[in-house]
Amino acid sequence: MVQVTVNSNNVDQALKILKKKMQREGLFREMKLRRFHEKPSEAKARRKAEAVRRSRKQLRKRLDTEGF
Secondary structure, eight states: OOOOOOOTTOHHHHHHHHHHHHHHHTHHHHHHHHTSOOOHHHHHHHHHHHHHHHHHHHHHHHHHHHTO
């Protein structure tokens, strides 16, 4: 659960912090995905593509740090 405290009636700053926390938690992405029904085969393909992206990103980071 995401919580934000409002200090000295500064609601704009609290909203800004809330949006950052929601972005970090991935709530915006989840809301976008749940807006429409996704067929199980499409969900499987999306999860597989995300896994490939994550593995490639991890490989790039490892290559940068190790210098290969």
